[in-house]
Amino acid sequence: MNDSGSFWLPEAASTVAAEIDGLFYFVYWASAIIFVGVVAAMVYFAYKYRRRDPNDRPELVEESRLLEISWIVIPTILVLLVFTWGFQAYITLGTAPPNAYEIQGEAYSYGWSFVYPNGAETTDELNVPADRPVKINLSSREGDVIHSFFVPQFRVKQDVLPNRYSAVWFEANQTGTFELFCTEYCGTGHSAMIGDVNVMPQDEFDEWVDGAVLDEDAMSLAELGELQFQRNGCQGCHSIDGSDGVGPTMQGLHGRDRDLQDGRTVEADENYLRQMIVEPTSQVVEGYRAGIMPSFAHLDERQVTALVEYIKSLDDE
Ligand code: CUA
Numbered sequence: 204m205n206d207s208g209s210f211w212l213p214e215a216a217s218t219v220a221a222e223i224d225g226l227f228y229f230v231y232w233a234s235a236i237i238f239v240g241v242v243a244a245m246v247y248f249a250y251k252y253r254r255r256d257p258n259d260r261p262e263l264v265e266e267s268r269l270l271e272i273s274w275i276v277i278p279t280i281l282v283l284l285v286f287t288w289g290f291q292a293y294i295t296l297g298t299a300p301p302n303a304y305e306i307q308g309e310a311y312s313y314g315w316s317f318v319y320p321n322g323a324e325t326t327d328e329l330n331v332p333a334d335r336p337v338k339i340n341l342s343s344r345e346g347d348v349i350h351s352f353f354v355p356q357f358r359v360k361q362d363v364l365p366n367r368y369s370a371v372w373f374e375a376n377q378t379g380t381f382e383l384f385c386t387e388y389c390g391t392g393h394s395a396m397i398g399d400v401n402v403m404p405q406d407e408f409d410e411w412v413d414g415a416v417l418d419e420d421a422m423s424l425a426e427l428g429e430l431q432f433q434r435n436g437c438q439g440c441h442s443i444d445g446s447d448g449v450g451p452t453m454q455g456l457h458g459r460d461r462d463l464q465d466g467r468t469v470e471a472d473e474n475y476l477r478q479m480i481v482e483p484t485s486q487v488v489e490g491y492r493a494g495i496m497p498s499f500a501h502l503d504e505r506q507v508t509a510l511v512e513y514i515k516s517l518d519d520e
Contacts, residue, residue: 428513
């Protein structure tokens with residue numbers, strides 16, 4: 204089924220979408236019909252019973268039992284219908300099928316990383332097989348804030364909290380690329396906390412995931428640095444193309460003079476870069492806020508050196 208969406212809803216690309224959309228349109232049309240009916244009756248009565256003469260007096264109106272019963276019973280049925288329907292959809296969304304393919308997802312300020320069962324990793328990109336239930340076990344990085352996982356085309360949304368797991372599942376029923384959003388305001392970079400969900404046929408997915416496992420020991424320092432840069436979510440705040448984000452761009456940073464908030468000017472040499480990874484509040488540059496960037500002192504020596512080498516490799520001409 205190919206559904207290109209409507210004015211109200213984006214295209215539907217998962218198995219639960221039909222149920223959610225059906226409920227949405229039921230509530231929408233019921234509301235629209237009731238709204239038009241109420242407004243039409245109001246206008247009609249206002250006209251019909253308008254005062255024509257200053258001496259007009261209203262007649263006594265007897266209650267109508269039938270009318271009173273109907274305006275209690277009909278809305279009650281409507282509300283119970285919506286409740287039952289919504290509760291069923293809620294149960295469906297909350298219960299992943301036992302054969303679901305599991306992927307671990309981590310949210311951080313400001314990005315997403317995913318780890319597949321064989322250890323392959325992706326950043327700001329989630330690859331999944333089509334026509335198979337996929338369960339994402341989500342959590343927010345320790346010490347980070349609440350984010351929310353939202354793929355509009357799949358009609359799934361799940362809050363992501365630090366220090367606990369939450370899960371979301373879906374079965375994508377068409378291949379292609381869909382947008383992943385953070386839908387919980389989480390800070391300056393919230394609007395940039397987006398990613399792609401790539402849905403591929405099962406055999407293509409298997410091929411990708413088998414080839415995506417990385418051998419970190421065999422990488423050059425700059426390559427390992429790039430991996431660490433993505434894995435630790437650095438690109439959420441630091442661009443590598445010269446554009447300014449929450450933090451300064453990494454392009455051409457190495458060797459540049461930095462005007463610090465304490466009035467000093469230092470050169471961004473290897474020691475400075477290293478210092479700012481390990482202790483980011485120590486030499487904050489004018490124009491940026493201290494305390495947004497967490498310390499990465501938990502990285503091992505090779506990883507920190509790799510990051511420094513990677514930043515050095517981003518020098519512009
Ligand atoms: Cu993360 Cu908004």
